[in-house]
Structures are given as C-alpha cells and as structure tokens.
Amino acid sequence: MTSRVRLVLVTLALSGGLLSHAAAANAQGRSDEALSALSRTPHVPNQVLVQFRSAVAEEPKESVRSQLEAQVEEVVVPQERRSDLKGDLELWNLPPGLEIARAVRDLRKTPLLNSLSPIGFTNTRPLRTIPIIAVARSGECTATAPARPINLAVRPPKRG
Amino acid sequence: MNRADCSSVYVGIIDEGIMYSHSDLAGNVWTNPHDPVDGIDNDGNGYIDDIRGWDFAGNDNSVYDGTGDDHGTHVSGTVAAKGGNGIGVAGVCWTAQLISAKFLGANGGTTANAIKAVDYFTDLKTRHGLNVVATNNSWGGGGYSSGLFDAIQRANTNNILFIAAAGNSGLNLDVSPSYPASYTNSNLIAVAAIDSKGNLASWSNYGSTSVDLGAPGVGILSTIPRKNNQSAYGSYSGTSMATPHVTGAAALYAAAHPGSSAADIKKALLSGGVQTGSLTGKTVTGRRLNICSSSCP
Numbered sequence: 001m002t003s004r005v006r007l008v009l010v011t012l013a014l015s016g017g018l019l020s021h022a023a024a025a026n027a028q029g030r031s032d033e034a035l036s037a038l039s040r041t042p043h044v045p046n047q048v049l050v051q052f053r054s055a056v057a058e059e060p061k062e063s064v065r066s067q068l069e070a071q072v073e074e075v076v077v078p079q080e081r082r083s084d085l086k087g088d089l090e091l092w093n094l095p096p097g098l099e100i101a102r103a104v105r106d107l108r109k110t111p112l113l114n115s116l117s118p119i120g121f122t123n124t125r126p127l128r129t130i131p132i133i134a135v136a137r138s139g140e141c142t143a144t145a146p147a148r149p150i151n152l153a154v155r156p157p158k159r160g
Numbered sequence: 161m162n163r164a165d166c167s168s169v170y171v172g173i174i175d176e177g178i179m180y181s182h183s184d185l186a187g188n189v190w191t192n193p194h195d196p197v198d199g200i201d202n203d204g205n206g207y208i209d210d211i212r213g214w215d216f217a218g219n220d221n222s223v224y225d226g227t228g229d230d231h232g233t234h235v236s237g238t239v240a241a242k243g244g245n246g247i248g249v250a251g252v253c254w255t256a257q258l259i260s261a262k263f264l265g266a267n268g269g270t271t272a273n274a275i276k277a278v279d280y281f282t283d284l285k286t287r288h289g290l291n292v293v294a295t296n297n298s299w300g301g302g303g304y305s306s307g308l309f310d311a312i313q314r315a316n317t318n319n320i321l322f323i324a325a326a327g328n329s330g331l332n333l334d335v336s337p338s339y340p341a342s343y344t345n346s347n348l349i350a351v352a353a354i355d356s357k358g359n360l361a362s363w364s365n366y367g368s369t370s371v372d373l374g375a376p377g378v379g380i381l382s383t384i385p386r387k388n389n390q391s392a393y394g395s396y397s398g399t400s401m402a403t404p405h406v407t408g409a410a411a412l413y414a415a416a417h418p419g420s421s422a423a424d425i426k427k428a429l430l431s432g433g434v435q436t437g438s439l440t441g442k443t444v445t446g447r448r449l450n451i452c453s454s455s456c457p
Contacts, residue, residue, distance in 0.1 A: 120302025
C-alpha cells in the first residue's frame with residue numbers, strides 16, 4: 001500500500017467518524033426539540049413518528065423497534081415515494097406504559113434514525129364573532145338568524 | 161383570460177372537509193379523472209377512489225361529512241367561491257379548483273395526518289402534472305415536527321406554497337413559535353389577521369421575523385354548510401379566515417403568470433402589499449395583502 005493510498009484511507013476513516021459524530025449530535029438536538037415539544041403541546045399517547053435514515057434495511061429497523069417493543073402502525077412516507085434523501089417515516093405504536101419521553105431518550109443516539117418525535121394534536125378554531133347565518137335560495141341570500149355575539153371571556157381566542 | 165379565470169389552477173385545502181355541493185362552490189371542487197369510484201386505486205397513490213380528495217382523519221374518500229365541516233367550507237369559499245353567479249359571495253379566485261385533504265375531524269387532527277395531506281398534493285403535482293399552486297393551512301397546534309417540516313420541503317421542491325395561519329393567541333411568534341406557521345421553509349407564508357380598518361386584530365399572532373403579512377380576518381362572510389345539505393353563509397373571524405385570502409391571491413397570480421415558481425408568487429404577494437401602520441414591526445413586510453397590485457394580470 002503506498003503512502004498516498006494510506007493517507008486517503010486514514011482521511012476517509014477520520015471523516016467517517018466525524019460525520020457519524022455530527023449525525024449523532026444532530027439527532028440529539030432533534031430529540032431535545034421533541035422532548036421540549038412534549039412538555040408544551042398535547043400529543044397522541046403511545047404513538048411516535050420515527051424517521052429512518054436512507055436505505056436502512058428491514059432487519060436493523062426491526063432491531064431498533066424491538067428495543068422499545070414497538071409495532072409499526074403504518075409507513076407514513078415510504079422512502080420510494082420521497083424526493084429527499086431520507087428513509088421511511090414510520091408511525092409506531094408503543095407498548096402500554098412506555099412513556100414517549102422515555103422512548104425519545106432511549107433511541108436518541110441510534111445512528112439509524114434521523115428523528116423520533118411525538119405526534120401532536122392540531123385544531124382549527126375560528127373566532128365566530130358575528131355568527132350571521134344565511135341560506136342561499138334561488139339566487140339570493142336570506143338571513144335566518146340574528147347576530148349572537150360570543151363572550152370572548154368564555155371562549156378565549158384559539159389558533160385557527 | 162379575464163381577471164377571475166383561475167380554472168387552470170389547483171389549490172389544496174388542508175383542513176376539515178368541503179361541502180362540495182354548496183351552490184357557491186359546486187363546479188370549483190376538483191373531480192379526480194384518474195381514480196373514478198370503482199373500488200380500485202386506479203391512480204396508485206394509495207387512496208382508493210379519491211374522487212374529490214381524501215379524508216385522512218376518517219381514512220376514506222368522504223371529504224364532506226356534514227355541518228361539522230364548516231371551517232373547511234368557509235376557507236374554501238374565501239379562496240374560490242364562484243363569482244358572477246348572482247348569489248352569496250365571491251372568492252378571491254372565482255374558478256380555481258379546490259382539492260380537499262380533510263385531516264381535521266370533530267376532535268382536531270394529528271401531525272401524522274397533516275404530513276400525509278401535504279404529500280398528497282405533492283404527489284398529485286409530480287405524478288399527474290396537476291397545477292397545484294398552494295395549500296391553505298388554517299390550523300395550528302402540534303408542536304414542531306421534523307416530519308411535517310420535511311413534507312413542506314418536498315412541497316417546496318415541487319413549487320407548492322404552504323400558506324399558514326399565524327394563530328389567534330395574540331402571541332409574538334418570534335418569541336413563542338407556533339406551528340405550522342413558524343416553520344422556516346422558504347415556501348411558507350404566515351398570515352396575520354387585520355380588520356376592515358387595517359388594524360391588526362387584537363387576538364392575531366404576529367412576529368417581525370416570523371409572520372409575513374396581514375390579510376382580512378375579522379367578520380369574513382363565506383360559505384358554510386347547514387343541516388339538510390342547505391348551502392349557507394356565515395361570518396367568521398380568525399387568522400384562519402385571513403389565510404385563504406392570501407391563498408386565493410397566490411392562485412390568481414399563478415393563473416395570470418403561468419409558469420411562475422412558488423418563490424415568484426411569494427415575492428409578488430409580499431412585495432405587492434400595502435404598507436400598513438398596524439403591521440409595521442409586527443410582520444416581516446409591514447404590509448397587508450393587496451391582491452390587485454400583487455396578482456392582477
């Protein structure tokens with residue numbers, strides 16, 4: 001082996017190590033984000049979204065799942081249907097009693113994953129301040145209910 | 161083409177369902193030519209008989225399930241209620257084609273289904289060449305999701321804008337992020353609500369670096385369903401109602417400027433707005449939507 005080839009191999013090994021370290025740090029950052037989100041927003045109990053890195057085979061994926069005794073509910077975004085360079089996005093059912101925060105912590109350093117995050121609840125709640133209801137009848141619009149203001153103290157503003 | 165001819169443009173409504181039989185919406189709700197109702201997933205997108213879109217909450221093809229779909233029907237009317245028909249209201253883009261991705265039910269929705277909804281439109285555009293210009297996202301909650309960020313990014317790659325309500329909590333999103341409005345994807349436009357005098361609504365979220373512009377969101381009259389499948393109209397307020405004005409404007413711009421990219425449309429909408437005192441320091445542009453300056457041919 002020439003010294004130039006050796007130098008290339010050493011460089012490759014070093015950069016591989018650095019990349020893997022960077023990936024782990026990045027994943028930890030995302031896990032911290034997920035844990036923080038858990039404390040702030042309501043989420044679906046016993047389910048998580050798991051983003052695998054690209055081209056992870058089924059066997060190692062199953063081994064990751066088995067660490068939590070998790071089951072795949074569905075593949076939300078299969079790798080073959082995505083244009084970015086990520087793997088499957090899976091929705092897992094966690095075993096009863098396993099807290100999502102613990103699942104996030106347990107798998108935060110798994111190199112096969114981009115992220116593991118809770119599934120948040122979303123909603124849409126407009127502020128119905130002037131609930132005029134009108135019914136369309138043959139080319140006109142007929143008011144059928146008087147304005148009935150809603151007490152905002154009772155119904156506080158919500159995202160919508 | 162006249163000013164209101166948006167028939168070449170498709171808009172995704174990621175929300176509750178749409179009352180597609182509403183007399184002011186019928187004809188403007190897309191019918192999928194690639195997947196007729198025959199029990200087979202003819203277009204191979206994983207959704208059987210998605211004739212008008214898909215109900216991700218119920219996992220079926222019923223995108224209208226009754227009067228509980230009022231919010232989705234209301235925002236749809238603001239985007240594309242039929243104009244010039246002598247009844248009810250006119251949307252911003254009179255003939256745009258609406259596609260429903262219902263993911264909110266009586267108890268709200270989940271970020272997992274929101275991801276599938278966003279990808280549904282990206283797939284329609286990439287595999288069927290449908291001219292999907294934007295999705296309207298008058299909803300919030302759920303916290304940060306990298307999966308949803310990625311889905312919005314895939315939409316961006318395919319020139320689909322993600323137009324999102326800033327939210328109704330009176331918060332500064334620069335300090336207290338709220339999703340999806342606070343995602344940093346470049347194809348996202350976050351919308352605050354103003355009243356008819358141009359004042360920022362007291363309950364509207366805002367943010368000088370995170371909320372792009374304001375649009376009318378107080379006392380907005382639009383289409384809603386009523387019992388026994390009656391077509392009706394109701395006046396709602398919220399950033400939910402401001403957002404579809406911007407979505408409709410995006411559709412109008414796209415119709416008037418065929419081939420424009422998501423970035424082109426966003427730039428036109430943001431730079432074409434009117435400087436507004438109440439939005440100065442409260443939004444990125446300090447402007448309110450000005451549809452004609454931004455979008456008219």
